[in-house]
Amino acid sequence: MDAVPEAHVGWTFLTNHARVLAAIADDPTVRIRDIAARCRLTERAVQRIISDLEQDGYLSHTREGRANSYHIAAGKVLRHPAEAGLTVSSLLSLLVQDEAERAPHDTHAQR
Numbered sequence: 739m740d741a742v743p744e745a746h747v748g749w750t751f752l753t754n755h756a757r758v759l760a761a762i763a764d765d766p767t768v769r770i771r772d773i774a775a776r777c778r779l780t781e782r783a784v785q786r787i788i789s790d791l792e793q794d795g796y797l798s799h800t801r802e803g804r805a806n807s808y809h810i811a812a813g814k815v816l817r818h819p820a821e822a823g824l825t826v827s828s829l830l831s832l833l834v835q836d837e838a839e840r841a842p843h844d845t846h847a848q849r
Contacts, residue, residue, distance in 0.1 A: 752833075754779060758787045759826070760833035762797065762808045769805070796826060 757777040761768055770788070774781045788808075791797035796814055799806045812827035 754783065755787050755791065756829065756833065758784055759791065759796065759810065760830060763810055763830045763834045766808045766810075767802075767805055768808075 754777060758773055758779075761773045761776050765772075770781050770784050773779075774784045777784065779787075788797065788799075792799070794817070796811050797808055798811070799808045801807075810826060810830070812825065812830070814826050815822070816824045816826065816829060
């Protein structure tokens with residue numbers, strides 16, 4: 739059974755879909771359990787988000803033994819008209835770089 743992460747009150751700048759995609763970009767072999775912990779989501783929510791991303795062609799996976807290896811369609815254009823022309827790679831370049839820079843300073847990071 740999925741543990742319910744601590745609730746967040748208020749709005750945020752990033753969607754859960756962007757958070758999950760950034761976690762996968764950081765480690766293409768990451769487990770759903772670890773994505774859930776990092777993004778403070780349930781495993782079931784992460785599974786739904788991965789399914790959404792795969793259905794719309796932003797993500798695919800291959801099975802390697804008991805694990806998945808994910809592939810991000812970096813050249814795919816973002817969905818919202820306000821981001822017309824921006825690619826997944828342009829979004830991830832900001833998010834993954836930020837994660838790498840703040841990870842050593844985040845004492846609550848789970849690995």
